[in-house]
Amino acid sequence: EDKVVQSPLSLVVHEGDTVTLNCSYEVTNFRSLLWYKQEKKAPTFLFMLTSSGIEKKSGRLSSILDKKELSSILNITATQTGDSAIYLCAVDRNTGNQFYFGTGTSLTVIP
Amino acid sequence: DTAVSQTPKYLVTQMGNDKSIKCEQNLGHDTMYWYKQDSKKFLKIMFSYNNKELIINETVPNRFSPKSPDKAHLNLHINSLELGDSAVYFCASSHWGLNTEAFFGQGTRLTVV
Structure with a gap:
């Protein structure tokens, strides 16, 4: 059975801290791994990763995929209260478009 | 313009009822999804x-x-609603068969009482 697991489930940090969120997967016919941020409503897209070892970066956020270890990390440096959200990892497969999501990591950044 | 829109945003209904949630996307995508x-x-x-x-x-x-009446719409019909159906339902869309992300609607919070 396909599986996407995220850790930790929740995290509380102070503003300015750096955090690393983890996502591991076991899926057949892997195509890509995606990260989303969910605040109050719709998940919003952050990154899509298809190749191992190539870092994607957007401001203070960065992510990298390790296909050998079947995992990805999402780093957030110099966290701000606006980073508080649920971070979701999803995997897309080559056979039939279905994005399978992990359990999510709830991040709370306190001033 | 909202890319993926769902209606209604909130839905409160009694057990046993039948309800529908509508979803429309204007992104030109050919694949749509429902998530719970x-x-x-x-x-x-x-x-x-x-x-x-x-x-x-x-x-x-x-x-x-x-x-799905057409490529831009995917509605969700639920018959004989149960308490356990209470959740937030998200519609999403993407291109088929490409390395691409899914775009999500704002969600419909369904409460079955």
Whole structure:
């Protein structure tokens, strides 16, 4: 059975801290791994990763995929209260478009 | 312009009723999805649909059925609602068969009483 697991489930940090969120997967016919941020409503897209070892970066956020270890990390440096959200990892497969999501990591950044 | 829009945003209904949630996308995508997000915030795929194929997650009860009048719309019909159906339902869309992301609607919070 396909599986996407995220850790930790929740995290509380102070503003300015750096955090690393983890996502591991076991899926057949892997195509890509995606990260989303969910605040109050719709998940919003952050990154899509298809190749191992190539870092994607957007401001203070960065992510990298390790296909050998079947995992990805999402780093957030110099966290701000606006980073508080649920971070979701999803995997897309080559056979039939279905994005399978992990359990999510709830991040709370306190001033 | 909203890319993926769902209506209604909130729906409160009694057990046993039949209800529908509508979804429309204006992104020109050919694939649409329905997800259920439970109280623990786990997003579970229910259906994916394009003009060629409907993929149903096998754990979805047959009381749930997607209906697509055209490529831009995928509505969700739910028959004989149960308490356990209470959740937030998200519609999403993407291109089929490419390295691409899914775009999500704002969600419909369904409460069954």
